[in-house]
Amino acid sequence: MESDSTNNYEAIVHKKIKEMGEKGISQQELAKSVGLPIREISGIIKKLVEKKLVIKKAVKENGKNIVKLFAVDNTYNINIYVNLDSLEDIPCLSCKNLTKCGNGIHVSPQTCGKLSSWILEKTPL
Numbered sequence: 035m036e037s038d039s040t041n042n043y044e045a046i047v048h049k050k051i052k053e054m055g056e057k058g059i060s061q062q063e064l065a066k067s068v069g070l071p072i073r074e075i076s077g078i079i080k081k082l083v084e085k086k087l088v089i090k091k092a093v094k095e096n097g098k099n100i101v102k103l104f105a106v107d108n109t110y111n112i113n114i115y116v117n118l119d120s121l122e123d124i125p126c127l128s129c130k131n132l133t134k135c136g137n138g139i140h141v142s143p144q145t146c147g148k149l150s151s152w153i154l155e156k157t158p159l
């Protein structure tokens with residue numbers, strides 16, 4: 035288990051990398067800006083990379099290739115819409131046995147004629 039101070043440093047380093055946005059930050063610049071030795075920063079970065087919170091990318095600056103750190107934007111805002119129109123007339127929604135129906139008992143979807151007919155009717159040939 036990680037100590038609180040390790041987690042705090044990790045949070046500080048991650049925040050700094052995030053602040054740099056698309057510009058990114060080199061490991062040396064990061065060490066200077068958060069005031070931690072390079073060795074300690076390396077360990078923290080390794081953990082952040084393993085957690086997929088940070089990526090390392092080689093970028094060209096002033097004709098030189100420099101490895102920079104970038105925060106991964108994992109705050110997705112995904113809306114998933116499921117069209118339930120085809121289930122509108124499923125017999126189960128109006129079935130008087132709905133609360134008594136289940137797998138492995140007398141009234142079950144596996145043996146239900148109404149459900150089988152509905153599925154066959156909906157299945158394209």
Ligand code: SF4
Nearest residue numbers: 126129132135143146
């Ligand atoms: S599977 Fe058949 S019995 Fe069970 S709830 Fe649906 S329609 Fe009713």
